[in-house]
Amino acid sequence: MSELPKQYQPADHEQRIYQLWEENNAFAPAAATPDDKPPYSIVLPPPNITGRLHMGHALNGTIQDILIRYHRMQGHPTVWIPGTDHAGIATQNVVEKQLIKEGTDRRQLGRAKFIARVWQWQEEYGHAIIDQLKKLGSSCDWSRTTFTMDENYIKAVQHAFIAYYNRGCIYRGQRLVNWCSRCASVISDLEVVHQDQMGTLTTIKYPLKDSHEFISVATTRPETMLGDTAVAVHPEDKRYQKLVGKTVILPLAHRRIPIIADHRIDQEFGTGAVKITPAHDPLDAAIGETHQLPAIKIIGEDGLITNQAQEFSGLTIEEARLKVIAALRAKDLIVDQQDHQHSVAVCYRCGTTVEPLISRQWFVAMDKLKDVALEAAQKDALTFSPPRWKDHYVNWLTNVHDWTISRQLWWGHRLPVWWKKGTRGTEQEPGSFKVGLESPGKNWEQDPDVLDTWFSSALWPLVTLGWPDNNPDLQRFYPTSVLSTARDILYLWVVRMVFSGLELTRGESYDNRDFNQRLPFKQVLIHPTVLNHQGKRMSKSLGTGVDPLELIAEYGADATRFGLMYQMNHDSQAIKFDRPAIKNARNFANKIWNMARFLDGLPDQENPSPADQWIKSRSAKVTGQVTSLIQRHQLGEAARTLYDFVWQDYADWYIEILKTEGSTKVARQIFKNILTLLHPFMPHLTETLWQHYNYEGLLITAAWPSPADQPDDEIERQMISDQSIIETVRSARALLELPPGLKIKLHAPAAVISNAALSRLTNTEPANRPTKKMKPFPRPDGQPVYLELPAEAVDHLERAKSKLRVELAKLTDLLTSQKLIVENMKGKAPAAKIIAKERLIANTTQKIAELNHSLLLLE
């Protein structure tokens, strides 16, 4: 056995250990299970190829790796499947920016060359984040690494589209959608975020036909009046009831539009009368549908005013707004303009204001898919941790709208849709396409659109396991065991995986799986968001981020992992990142390292002590607790339990006692158990030491311990009592300013710790009985330890006395109030409670007597 260096230097071991695991194929699932344990599987949420490892990845990676390593050690055939997402818009943006720097753009390049450029980019940079995950120690089965644009993935996506289409779950329709003019694409409702902005609320007079009267409407978007097809009021609005059914002449456009009544109008807002623009506003579209109003599209996909609006045609929205207001003002039709705060829809990728407009797109019909996904949650076949996320899931799915899945981008999955040449986008459109893998023939061309990135991500657990083939992997590892993710993609991704999985594994080809077997995963773990120390979002642009790679370089992967876990509470929504916690975890790693060095240097010693029994009991208890905590996904609590056990019980107490007495065999056995329990949290350090000791095989595939001994509550109680002796002596020594080197006499009866050890830990000499020269110092339970003090210490004795008097006063007050409470309790509280309280009073009374006695002897 070689000698360990004085400090644990992560950089000297991490890479070497990781290679050792890879060389031994340790990340692959075990083939057979002697005791028939069920398979355990997790799919890694695929990071975007444009991404760089951030704290969220580091946290989620650690959580998943702990679960994977724990189950692997428990003997389950375990697999963690990694991969990356092609991230349509994000990646296209990155490459487009590159092109702009080169002085060109994608349109000049053309579609085929542009796609080639994206692939080139992907090959060069797309694996960066995977390499970074390895640095964390992630034990993914890299042989299964999947990219959402792999050949088989592309096939699977098309297969899914076709299956959905054939079952009526995908349709092409003309509807109001969100248009991002910068991305030049439609985006789904979930890709829109709302931002509060200051704008202007303009009130405009609309003249009534055959009258000199007006009806005034308020709007933040005057330019859309060009597309108005009605004015709406609330049916019960007394101001307008007599106008309902009349006609107004729409200024500028000179069209006749009706005044209608609809209960969705808010009488309180503005003038209570609203202009209705069905082609460019969601509420107006809904009202338009009810009242069968025409929709006039006055804003096009290019973000410019269409030729539906004569002299405004070709203007940008801002230009049109100014021109409309000027024209209205010229006709004296503006009543007033006020500052107004309202929320504006913007694209979550680029922040561009989203334009609602009517467009023909492809949609997933959610009505057909949501019910079974809801049922899964309601019947708890799918569970959430923390459980409150179930409500969010149910609520969102209950109110879900159809999902717009086509995108007018170039980078992504092409739709398996074929058009008769020249028919797409024309009035003859319906019926002029076919859906299928192959082109129907010469005169057909493939739809140029691509699918929403989330459409392919939604198939992730399926395709990574071989779907659409019902192959052995799918049979073995599907449904996966848990899905761990951040909350911000619950709707974008998690929900969509659930209904996709449920729908696409139906039927004979999949052994007529029942409902539970069709879910992509059984449990959803929503981990906290890592915020910076001020509780603000970590953001690269604001410079408020912490780079996990930098932490790994400075403190090591294990410290980064353990420090994160130590801070985490799985039920809370945030972690305010605390760098000292990572440093502390680094110190912890070093502490363990030095415990190993100490054991290495320790000659074998069989000098049995009750302390051996005590540490065995503690170890057994902690083994049980940690197992149960991991099982319940309470990883933060598990880390803290281990930390306390290792540093306090094992290092500070047991090893210190071992310097006097005890069994090195027991010490080594417990240390081995510690390495095993700690392995999921600190894999490199523990494996390094495991190899150092030449233990059998690799720790990564070693068996998870079950408690080797019965916890012994009695000995643990005795040990706590013994510890209080030592603490009381140390406290007294500090209080009386006794020189640390000075040996004094001590009398105190200990049960677990021998006199020799006691003597060493307190720097005292044992005395068999209290002599007259000895002074009593009460322990927390009131029982005294006796110390024989040197002459100079007696000067400080007054301190001990006054401390004791303060303590006595407090206890006397406590006793009085306790007696009062128990009087009040009589006849009101349950008998058992009263008895417990009375016992407490007896204890307090006895303790007061003990302290009084001590005080008397001190005087």
Add this chain to the structure above:
RNA sequence: GCGCGUGUAGCUCAGUGGUUAGAGCAUCACAUUGACAUUGUGGGGGUCGAAGGUUCGAUUCCUUCCACGCGCACCA
């Protein structure tokens, strides 16, 4: 606007209807040339966000309010 979460020591967080509310970090004092200064020991530090209510008793349960965070929403 509706909903969810959080508020406990200087900081980050545990915890509990009933004894004197805990930990880590930070801080202060002391120690240390044999596992470890990435160490050890001891100390100081909190009217548990505010106000009401339920209860013999509330930091804990309920209500309201305040602050912060996060969702959802068709406020034209």
